[in-house]
Amino acid sequence: MFFPLSKLIFFVLTPSNALILAVVAGALLIAFGRGRRFGCGLVLAAALGLLVAGFSPLALWVALPLEERFPAFVDDGTPVAGIVVLGGGVETRLSAARDQLVLNEAGERQIALADLARRYPDARLAFAGGSAGLRPGEVSESEIVGRTADGLGLPRTRLILEDRSRNTRENAAFTAALVKPKPGERWLLVTSAWHMPRAVGCFRAAGFTVAAYPVDYRTAGPRDAVRFNSFASDGLALLDVVVKEWIGLAAYRLAGYTDAWMPAPQASSAPVDSTSADGSANR
Incomplete structure (x- = not known):
């Protein structure tokens, strides 16, 4: 419901x-x-x-608190046991129709998956993404990623695909049950910077401790607070995304899916280097 x-x-x-x-x-x-x-x-x-x-800069003002909540961390040398990448960057309908990987503005999640897989060859790789459609039987993001893994340079045998989740809460719960992380292991969580607070909150509620690896930034930082848009479509598109995220944060807290209105980094969270080969994390 x-x-x-x-x-x-x-x-x-x-x-x-x-x-x-x-x-x-x-x-x-x-x-x-x-x-x-x-x-x-x-x-x-x-x-x-x-x-x-x-x-106006309105959308940027609304986005900045979300994107600045979890900063880009620096790898301190702690071994990485696994990497979880959340869906949301794959256009499933177009990918299935065109028989190739079609990405949207959050496609940097997939770029990060390929980059981190190369940088951490011993880490387990999990991708969480079912179908966001209301009709049963629609193709899932995980299915598309599995089909196109070779094109991303990802050995299919390394991928753990979670294909049942429809939202962030299910991403966390189903992935935790699938990979069964051990205490003390370091897992990186890859998702859009503006989505990271809600995602981390859900993973914590699922008993899955993760280190944030934000990508897909939509702002350049506080300096964007005075930047006007050249095209109205840019401001409206960003405002739609971040207002939805703020509503999601409130709804998840009220539903008990997270334990905080605005989840924040924990002192014990080890920093990770978010400067990847694609250069997107600090865009």
Whole structure:
């Protein structure tokens, strides 16, 4: 129930959707002559919201606390027992239709998987990603990654594919049950920087201690707080992503999936080097 409900809530509360729906609602009120003044006000407010969200640094302000929560760490020499990469970077429908790996803006997760596999040849490699679709039987991200492993330079025999999870909580719970990490082992968790707080919180709740390895940065750091966007689509796209993440953090805390509103690094978490061959971690 939680999964389909979350899809509906995110659809309605996604800023670009909400603002466009407000414009439509206002236009209908004006067209049918009911509450014309309110309808005009709704259209103007929504149009202003689209301008502000699209061109101003608003999305960057919302993203920065998420991305700055877990800094890029430096490898201190502690052996890496395993690496967990979360799904979200693979376009499953297009990949299946075109019979090749098609990545979205979070595709740096897959680049990091290949890079870390090379840098830590003895580490176990786990990829967590089922299908995010509502219909049963849809192809999973893990299936696509398994099919295209050779193209990424990943020996298929090294991959542990978790293909049932549909959200971050299930990523953590199902992966923990699959790899059964031992106490004292060091596992790296690879996901987008803006997603790392919720992901780490879920893994901690699952009893799986991980060291954060953030990738897929959408900001250049605090200096972006005064940067305006050249295209409204850039600001709206980023705002949609990070507002959804803030809602996810709150929902997961209320549901008991994490033990903190905004999970933070622990003093015992060993730093890891996030400067990889693709150069994406510090983009």
